[in-house]
Amino acid sequence: MLLKNLALFLLIVEKGGLSAAGRELGLSPASVSERLAQLENFYGASLLNRTTRAIHLTDEGRLLVDGARRLLAQADELHSSIRLGTHTVRGPIRLSAPEDLGRQYIEPILAQFMQEHPEVSIDLNLSDGYVDPISQGIDFAVRFGELADSTLHARLIGENRRVVCASPLYLARHGTPQHPEDLSEHECLVMRFGINISREWTFKKQGQTQRITVRGRRVANDGALVRQWCLAGHGICLKSVWDVRADLEAGRLVEVFQDYDLGGTALNIVYPPTRVQPRRVRMLIERIADVLSTDRMA
Template structure:
């Protein structure tokens, strides 16, 4: 049964029966037969298949969550028997925003892997949405509110988004003194999937105030938006976690701090698995402890 569940998860993660077969050294016919046997065992359809796509049914999603829990417990048991209770081993798959991942997480992961040489890391850096269950992620570090109520979250700290610019841009275009001045500036736009972040939120005299910004450059990569800003191509709105070093060094200047109202959570989210492997728990605890340090503005 564990082998069948592993095959089922591989089909989901690889996005197809043929790809799963190549990963596990099985023929497409063998993969199809084993999937059919698993569906017959539970008496339900686990996947909806077309010529171009493969999607989990509700029963398939439930099985995927349980399968990951069972396989994690199996790996944990084998690790304890073979290597002893104190040694961590096995893979950890996680997702994080591009900037935060490169600047803050990668050094932590390097240190974690040095301390635990039998642990491997699969890091997905993206500023877009990641379905943790269907993509087989152990957890993700995310900004903002928890959209998927089926996930659990561990709060790390508060994320403050700031408007900033390079000194070279401010010398050329001037410094905005009010949020409404932003309509006269080139703004660097982040795109999340199909949605562009063109509405920037502020607070004036205690009341919310939104400004629709415009600009010539839009990207779905936060690191690229930051680089454009450093090069003086426009104003950007970024998490303070991503630009704190630039603010401290004077490479960027925070703008309109007295109007800043855009605060949200920085958190670790994960599927509601009853038991996570110790390697996953240990890495989550390390990330939460290291990133829980408060960030401040340069003038505070």
Template sequence: MMLDNLALFLRIVEKGGLAAAGRDFGLSPATVSERLAALEAHYGATLLTRTTRAISLTDEGRLLVEGARRLVADAEDLENRIRLGTERISGPIRLSAPEDLGRHRVVPVIDAFLIAHPEVTIDLNLTDGYVDLVGQGIDFAIRQGTLADSTLRARAIGEHRRVVCAAPSYLDAHGSPEHPEELAQHLCIVMRFGQNLDREWPFMINGKIRKFMVNSRRIANDGALVRHWCKSGFGIALKSERDVEEDLASGALVELLGEFSASRTSLQIVYPSAIAQPRRVRMLIDELAAALAPTMR
């Protein structure tokens, strides 16, 4: 019963409400409230702060989320090993990935993984924004750039160049910049990361990195949209090479200012440090890490 109550508690946190969690478990709101109260009585602490509009975790509740996910995952893993045998896996995997990278590079790996393991389910959250892994019940996330959350563990996959690129139609209409200083006279497409605009682009000039401010009429927090606008001829973009390598190979996009290239971005798989990962999660992480690793050039 304790494990059931812990699983229900985790679902309340993931869904953001008692009623939604109850629907998932086939329980009435009153029953959910009773079981949450029993859990709080067992630990002698308030786990959730509830208002008419939202719920939030107390310090004790956040601590329990980390421990409960580990216990529930271990129990599921043990049950699957006994029921299915050590060679088969089942159960849910929840992950997050950037929009553009997710659609073009992560989804094909997931599709193959689901075919190979028919009793596994995938819940994929595609976003270029911040994701609270613990609060949203996500097993791991694929992230680009520097890891800001020190409570997470990270598995480095490697670095890729960021390339300045544009569609041939844009270059036919506006010409091609020969030096980073000329970007100020061009239309550029800028990516937003949270509250930050990526409008200072770095280049190697005479052996030193200099940043050049670019102008833009199009700003988006969706990498796939930035790529679409760029391919449609609306401006020049700074994209990870892994996101546009097919477009560059096909000629849909053209790399610019390559001799001044200095920008690189790291790719990592991050996950909560206090949570033991079920074998199914570890297996998918291994396959994604292999598929997303940069190739030797």
């Protein structure tokens, strides 16, 4: 019963409330509250602070989140080894990836992995925003950028550069900008990250740095949509080279400002500091790392 209550506790944290966790499991709010109380009595500590609108983990609750994930992972590994043999790969995997990278690169890897392991199920969260693997119960995330959360572990896959590009149609209609300052005369396609709109683009050349504030009527928090707008000739975009590599090679998009450095970001696989990951998760991490490391572009 302890393991079931621990799993319920993690679901409460993931869903952000007792009622939402109960609906997921088909339990009444009273049953969820009773089982949470059992868990708090077992540990002799309050795990959650509850208000009418939200729940917040206590210090003991935060400690239990990490420990519960480890314990449940170990129990799952033991169960699979005993009942199904050490070579069987089965069970759910939850992961997150950026929109474009997820569709173009991660999904084909997942399709092949699931074909090889028919007892594995996948829950893929595509998001260009920040996803917290711990609070959202995600096994791992493929992510661009520096590792802001020091409590997570990271596996570096490779480096990634940014490019400014536009479609041949747009450039034929509006001309090709020769200098970053020329962007003030162009329609730019802008990404939103949470509440922040990325209107400032940074250009470096021969030790000099220019920060250009761009304008544009189209803003989105979906990198795939920004790429789609760019392909349709609606403007100029700043993208990860991973996202537009095939378009550049096929001539659907044209890179501008090739003699400028627009900066780069690391491509990482990040995951909670769980000591024991299920074998299926370890295998998929290895598969993604191998494929993306082979395909990476400097």
